[in-house]
Each structure stands twice: as structure tokens, then as C-alpha cells.
Amino acid sequence: MSITKSDITAILETITAPGEGKSLIENNNVTNVNIFGDEVVVDVQISNPTLQAKKKTETEIEKAIVAQFSSVKVKVNLSVATKKEEPKANPNQIKGEKIPGIQNIIAVASGKGGVGKSTVTANMAVSLQKMGFKVGVLDADVYGPSMHIMFDVAKAKPISVKVDGRSKMKPIENYGIKLLSLGFFTNPNEAVIWRGPMASKALNQMIFDADWGELDFLLIDLPPGTGDIHLSIVQALPITGAVVVSTPQNIALADAKKGVAMFQQKNINVPVLGIVENMSYFTPAELPENKYYIFGQDGAKHLAEDLETAFLGEVPLVQSIREAGDFGHPVALQDGTPQELAFKEITKHMAGELVKRNTDLPPTEAVKITNMSGCSTK
Numbered sequence: 425m426s427i428t429k430s431d432i433t434a435i436l437e438t439i440t441a442p443g444e445g446k447s448l449i450e451n452n453n454v455t456n457v458n459i460f461g462d463e464v465v466v467d468v469q470i471s472n473p474t475l476q477a478k479k480k481t482e483t484e485i486e487k488a489i490v491a492q493f494s495s496v497k498v499k500v501n502l503s504v505a506t507k508k509e510e511p512k513a514n515p516n517q518i519k520g521e522k523i524p525g526i527q528n529i530i531a532v533a534s535g536k537g538g539v540g541k542s543t544v545t546a547n548m549a550v551s552l553q554k555m556g557f558k559v560g561v562l563d564a565d566v567y568g569p570s571m572h573i574m575f576d577v578a579k580a581k582p583i584s585v586k587v588d589g590r591s592k593m594k595p596i597e598n599y600g601i602k603l604l605s606l607g608f609f610t611n612p613n614e615a616v617i618w619r620g621p622m623a624s625k626a627l628n629q630m631i632f633d634a635d636w637g638e639l640d641f642l643l644i645d646l647p648p649g650t651g652d653i654h655l656s657i658v659q660a661l662p663i664t665g666a667v668v669v670s671t672p673q674n675i676a677l678a679d680a681k682k683g684v685a686m687f688q689q690k691n692i693n694v695p696v697l698g699i700v701e702n703m704s705y706f707t708p709a710e711l712p713e714n715k716y717y718i719f720g721q722d723g724a725k726h727l728a729e730d731l732e733t734a735f736l737g738e739v740p741l742v743q744s745i746r747e748a749g750d751f752g753h754p755v756a757l758q759d760g761t762p763q764e765l766a767f768k769e770i771t772k773h774m775a776g777e778l779v780k781r782n783t784d785l786p787p788t789e790a791v792k793i794t795n796m797s798g799c800s801t802k
């Protein structure tokens with residue numbers, strides 16, 4: 425039997441927060457709930473520091489969950505708040521400094537490296553551009569920026585322009601998409617180690633001191649993993665939503681879970697728009713009907729169900745996707761191909777999720793994507 429977060433929340437609603445006279449949910453004691461297969465992890469913060477209160481809360485949570493779902497393992501991460509915590513923020517909140525002219529910032533992340541996060545970012549950007557949106561891409565992959573290669577502008581150097589009397593960095597443009605990448609500022613033959621503060625400073629400049637102009641979407645290609653650099657980016661920016669990319673392989677899915685959990689943490693609280701499964705199956709060009717599930721089948725789909733987030737779609741493992749990336753001409757530029765269609769469907773689905781997420785936002789922050797016909801909002 426599959427358990428959902430709503431099941432767990434309903435159970436936690438029946439448990440009283442120590443000394444508060446309200447339920448753990450009503451009193452905002454529960455900071456996160458995650459379900460990993462048969463393991464339920466509940467993060468809870470209480471204000472009563474006594475050992476007795478801590479033990480009682482832990483035991484009550486475990487007992488109540490196991491009473492309804494006898495086969496699950498329950499882990500309670502309990503902490504004591506030094507002062508009364510603020511109520512849980514609205515998951516649709518806009519954080520960080522608003523960037524004038526930029527309507528939506530989408531972070532593309534993956535737990536594991538090499539799963540195709542940059543490929544998905546580049547092709548999603550192309551699909552959005554083809555749908556008529558103004559799109560920018562920021563390559564924030566401090567470990568190995570590749571977007572400048574994928575957009576065939578590896579040798580370009582951004583110039584400085586004056587905007588309202590201030591010097592700003594002008595993004596490089598190709599295929600109608602504006603791009604800034606850490607790759608523009610490093611020598612391809614040198615290994616550059618972008619340490620946390622240095623990388624944050626460079627990224628801050630590329631975001632706030634750049635002449636992005638009017639954009640409907642700024643896609644940020646994050647580095648793989650869930651480290652400090654991610655925290656500083658996602659906390660400093662008003663990120664509208666995040667997309668997590670994974671292959672169907674267990675080892676990648678485990679890391680993707682961490683990626684989703686990172687965005688859902690209370691101090692980050694960025695809505696996850698959904699999960700994209702890349703390299704879902706291999707199809708040889710000469711046998712297009714044949715599908716070989718090299719990395720397993722439907723893993724990311726099941727993960728999305730478990731984490732109660734949208735499954736945005738799948739991308740097959742196809743030689744032409746790799747070639748197009750290496751060649752600097754993203755595959756979504758090739759009209760009418762199955763690959764173009766796959767990325768278009770994923771992008772439409774992502775935009776649909778974005779519309780849903782933005783429903784509660786104030787008008788100035790809301791997405792201007794009303795002109796997109798056929799966009800999936802189911």
C-alpha cells in the first residue's frame with residue numbers, strides 16, 4: 425500500500441504538541457515529511473526542551489504512524505527551537521531580491537552528476553523560445569559549465585554595456601536565447617576551482633549586474649549535488665520553481681530525492697515543479713520501435729509519485745541528443761523529430777505546473793504565459 429504525505433499529515437494532526445494545546449500541524453511543529461519507499465521521515469521542532477517532552481513526541485509520532493501503516497519504518501528528527509518559530513511560509517512565496525524584467529526563474533537541478541541536467545536545460549530553453557517566450561539561461565555549474573558549448577558560443581566573451589549609467593555584462597545570444605556561463609570566464613585548459621564565496625560572487629554578478637532585459641524565463645543550470653553553493657543560490661534568488669532531472673537508475677533516484685528534499689527544506693522552500701526522467705530507454709536509430717530500459721524502467725515516475733510532485737516526462741537515450749549537444753545545436757532545434765517533441769511536451773508540462781504554482785502569487789510576480797495554447801495544467 426502506498427503512503428502519501430497527506431496520510432502522514434492527517435496522522436500528525438491527531439498528535440498534540442507538548443504544552444501547546446494544539447496539534448503538531450496546527451502549531452507548525454512539523455518542518456518536513458518525506459517518504460522514501462517504506463521509510464517515513466518526519467522533521468519536527470518543538471519549543472519544550474525537556475527530555476520527557478522530546479521522548480513523548482517521538483514515541484507518539486512513531487506509534488501513531490505504525491498503528492496505521494504497520495510495515496513502515498519511522499524516523500523522527502526532533503529538534504528544539506530556541507525561540508518560537510515563525511509559522512510555516514507559503515510554499516509559493518517569492519524570496520530574495522526581485523530581478524527587474526525577469527518574470528520566472530526556474531532552477532534545474534539533479535542530485536547525481538552526468539544525468540543530463542544541462543541537456544534538459546538547454547533543450548527546455550529552446551522549446552520555450554520556440555513557443556514564443558523570451559528566454560535566458562544562466563550556467564551556474566561551478567564544477568563543469570557546459571552551456572556555452574551546448575549553445576555553440578564557447579569562444580565568446582561577454583562585453584560590458586552601459587545601462588542607465590551603470591556598467592552591465594551583456595549576455596551572449598544564440599538561437600534567440602541569452603546566455604551567461606561561468607565557462608565564459610575560465611580557460612578551457614585550466615581546472616578552475618570555484619570556491620563557495622568566489623562562485624557566489626561571480627554568480628551574483630551574472631544575475632544582478634547583467635543586462636538580461638525582459639525575460640519570461642531565466643533557467644538556471646545548477647551544479648549537481650546539494651551543497652553550499654546550491655544553498656547560496658536558492659536562498660539569494662526569487663526562484664519561482666525547480667525542476668529535478670534524474671535517470672531511472674536507483675543510484676540517481678536516491679540523489680534526486682535529496683535534490684527535491686533540499687528545495688522543500690523550510691529555509692529554502694522553493695516549489696518543485698516536477699521531475700524529468702532522462703535516458704529513460706535506449707532506441708537505436710535503425711530500430712525506432714525497440715526500447716531497451718538500460719537504467720531500469722519508470723524509476724523517476726515512481727519517485728515523482730512517492731514525493732507527490734509532477735512527473736514532467738521522459739527523454740530517451742538517443743545518439744543524436746548527445747551529438748547535438750556536443751555540436752552546439754540542441755536537438756530541440758530540429759523541427760518534427762521525436763526528440764524535439766519529447767522536450768516540447770516536458771516544457772509544456774513544466775509551464776503548466778508553473779501556472780498552477782503561481783496562482784497565489786501577486787500579479788507583478790505572476791507568469792505571463794497565458795498566450796501558451798495547449799499547455800498542460802492537469
Ligand SMILES: Nc1ncnc2c1ncn2[C@@H]1O[C@H](COP(=O)(O)OP(=O)(O)OP(=O)(O)O)[C@@H](O)[C@H]1O
Nearest residue numbers: 537538539540541542543648740741742745746749
Ligand atoms: N537523452 C540523452 N541521450 C543521449 N545522450 C545524452 C542524453 N542526455 C544527456 N546526454 C549526454 O550525456 C552527457 C552528460 O549530459 P549533461 O552534461 O547534460 O549532464 P549533466 O547532468 O548536466 O552533467 P554534469 O553533472 O556534468 O553537470 C553529455 O554528453 C550529453 O550529451
